[in-house]
Amino acid sequence: MTPEAATPEAMTSASARRESPPSMIERMTLILDAFSGPTARLTLEDVARRTRLPRSTAHRILDQLVRQRWLAHHSFGYGLGQRALGLGGQDGGHGKIREAAAPLLHELQVTTGLVAHLAVLDGAEIFYLDKLGGRLATSVPSRVGGRAPAHCTALGKAMLAWLEPEQVDALLGSGISRLTSRTIGELGILHQELHRIRQRRGLAFERGESFPGIACVAAAIRSAEGPVAGISLAGDIRAPLENVAPLVVTAAREASQTLFPGSAPAGRPGGRARRGGGTGDGTTWSPETMNRLVAVDGRGDWM
Helix, strand or coil: CCHHHCCHHHHHHHHHHHHCCCCHHHHHHHHHHCCCCCCCCECHHHHHHHHCCCHHHHHHHHHHHHHCCCEEEECCEEEECCCCCCCCCCCCHHHHHHHHHHHHHHHHHHHHCCEEEEEEEECCEEEEEEEECHHHHHHCCCCCCCEEEHHHCHHHHHHHCCCCHHHHHHHHCCCCCCCCCCCCCCHHHHHHHHHHHHHCCCCEEEECCCCCCEEEEEEEEEECCEEEEEEEEEEECCCCHHHHHHHHHHHHHHHHHHHCCCCCCCCCCCCCCCCCCCCCCCCCCCHHHHHHHCCECCCCCEC
16 A cells, blocks of 8 residues: 555554554553552553553553552552552662661560561562561571561561452462461461451461461551551560560551551451551550450460
């Protein structure tokens, strides 16, 4: 077909092909640039309109960006994910988290004498950013820069609890392994445990699930998009963790407010954010409240 014979429709189609980003990387960048800031929320239609990409193309790339944690998908739309915010990948965002949590970890360790940890969720594992332990440090076999399976650590479970069940399945795959006789080895049982953690307003416990003889209590540092890190206290398996649990929750809440001022933490997946107590409003938990939040089964394991 000569240029003289080209129809207006053909010329329009050729122009659209020339204007469309030719590579996947350019299309992904175009989509990420559509988000104006860390709190921006866009629907699929918004993204397609702003990028001028076909709706099916935009949807396919959005799914890939969500799987890689560049974006997060919520019931109210898409938002920037942990990697895009610099809070979940191997980058300078770790420094921001450590800076916000450092004084809180120090206070926790000095006040309780237990080992304080800071970690982020990296796929199916947690990645330790900091550890303060005093004389007990050598008794807890964790290290800064080390990793552990998320499903059998209090830190990992505290963060997994604030993800959608489908996200948990995607991160952990079809099966989870046991490290000790106490490790949860089935995804169905893990989901039940994550549900109990949400009912306890984010408190996660583990006793001997990751390391024999070691117990831990943790809570997640959260933004409006979801969990970005976790703070924990660990010690001997006989340690009375229920006594220090409110301190961990308070530290996680203060770190969240430092990192995301004015941004309310994400609520329970599939529901509304809780009000009037627990992790979000500064309420001090009484012993009676703690007894209701923390249940013990017949074996003496924290539920």
